[in-house]
Amino acid sequence: MTVLPPPQELEPGPAAPPPEAGPLAARGPVQRRSPLPDVLRGVALAGILIVNMQDFAGFREWTQTGPDRVAQVITDTLANGRFISIFAMLFGWGAAGLIARQGPWTxxxxxxxxxxxxxxHYVLVWHGDIISLYALLGVLVLLTARLEAPALVGLAAVLGSWWLGLTLLAGLDVLGEAAGRFSGLPELLPSYAGNVSLRATEFGPLLIGSAVYNGPWLLALFCLGAAAQRTGLLLHPQEHRPLLRRLAVGGLSVGLPLGALLAYLNTRPEYAAGLLAIPVRMGGGLASALGYVGVLGLLAAAGRLGAWRHFAASGRLAMSNYLTQSVVMTSVFYPYAGAQWGRWGALGALALALAFGLLxxxxxxxxxxxTGTGPMEWLVRAVVYGRISTRPIREDPK
Incomplete structure (x- = not known):
């Protein structure tokens, strides 16, 4: 959670609520689900870890050289801003489905x-928590409950364009200045207790500040997810092949070049480059995210997800896996645990992220x-619904 640019990679919130359903859906957690949303969520979770390794390991993008620079370029081109956009849209998709199925009080x-x-999570483990920000801003999805898909897409376009325009102007305003690059890395104290105390003090103000700064962009992504819920895009991809093809071709055609531009900007030490990287990262990230959704959606529509289905289990335990990533990586890198912070480059961090994400x-x-569910998923559902079923959730064969 950040206020000043460039923002940290927005971490995944917990696994989105069960898939959307009609008004006849039963109360409580859904017992049947389509594989595509969970596959997307699992892929996004692994990709977000790759990007967040910069923060965990404490290296600066523009100082990378040799193989580390190659790894950083690959990360920026293919992952940075991409997978968090998928996860934010899935959060909006799940939120819209929960409102339609359970009503506003649940x-x-x-x-x-x-x-x-x-x-x-923020206070006890890691300053990059995004669950609290999603929880706070996600409440505004209630205001869109009566909007149909075209209106939601239009609202997302207005909010997203406004946010991207403001961040682009902020970068252009400082072009030519010689100020050093803002690192975006956290302030770390040598003891765990000291860091907990610091994070407890700053949590409230930074949450509000981050909601103000990142709010329009995240709300735009939530609206796109809600639009997907209205149309059944993720539950019935076979009915939306033309749209999925447009997303795949158009999204990747725009997103990959912007990813390459982001990689270039992240080799530059100037403060202006850091500011300009924000709209490039998020705009290109959204375009590539839509492209990735299109590709995986087409595979799902054809019944050819193949090995991608292995990501569905991770996606169903997204909150537990996300929190585990934070605990493990801060234990490895932070000074109070292993004194490795700042000693790794991009290549080593990328290799570790891939290994842990695949594990x-x-x-x-x-x-x-x-068990049929993750420990954190069990806890949240138990508190929300007042009861819990441990029966495994079956995939929808459609």
């Missing part, structure tokens, strides 16, 4: 629980076979 109870989980796939599948 929705508000769930967001209150998420806010508490996010606050604990979470079989572990998640193993856990689901035995």
């Amino acid at each position: 929705f508000l109870r769930r967001h209150a629980v998420l806010l508490a989980v996010g606050a604990a 979470q796939l079989p572990v998640s599948a193993w856990w689901l076979r035995r």
